[in-house]
Amino acid sequence: MKTLTYLAVLEPTGGKTYSVFFPDVPGCISTGKDLEDAVKNAKESLELHYYGLFKDEDEIPVPSDTVSKEDADGCIVSPVTIYPDIVVERFNNKKVKTNCTLPAWLKEIAENNHINYSQVLESAIKQKLGLNQ
Known part of the structure; x- marks a missing residue:
């Protein structure tokens, strides 16, 4: 090394x-x-x-x-x-904070379903860029 x-x-x-x-x-x-x-x-x-x-x-x-x-x-x-x-x-690979906006109704449903925004956003961006293995 x-x-x-x-x-x-x-x-x-x-x-x-x-x-x-x-x-x-x-x-x-x-x-x-x-x-x-x-x-x-x-x-x-x-x-x-x-x-x-x-x-x-x-x-x-x-x-x-x-x-x-x-x-x-x-x-x-x-x-x-x-x-x-x-x-x-x-x-x-350090995690960094970023802001995004969502419609209020979608945010409410996501929170009620315990959605991890960071995980979903990271996954969606990787998919959009074709980076998923």
């Missing part, structure tokens, strides 16, 4: 809090209320950033195995590994 491991720089910001950035992934930043939270949030941020690059068909940065002295000075450097195929699969 393909993995990508980037080095995260966790910078103390006072108390137990940290700000996080990835020198190899410009714009990918995060924070944490403590070290454990910062590392967890760094991974979530990196996964989301990766997915955005993937969806936009942007170039995926190549991870390096070192961090510059000025980036690392006074900070903690931690490797963060993601699994690109799993990230894409998870975000592509």
Whole structure:
């Protein structure tokens, strides 16, 4: 399974809090209320950033195995590994909320019959697009 491991720089910001950035992934930043939270949030941020690059068909940065002295000075450097195929699969299949309109009488009958709107709409769209297996 393909993995990508980037080095995260966790910078103390006072108390137990940290700000996080990835020198190899410009714009990918995060924070944490403590070290454990910062590392967890760094991974979530990196996964989301990766997915955005993937969806936009942007170039995926190549991870390096070192961090510059000025980036690392006074900070903690931690490797963060993601699994690109799993990230894409998870975000592509994430359920999202959407609104639709129905006649009031149909909504009332559906509710009285305990119809799951999401399930019916998903099934109908798949059928309309010929995506049913």
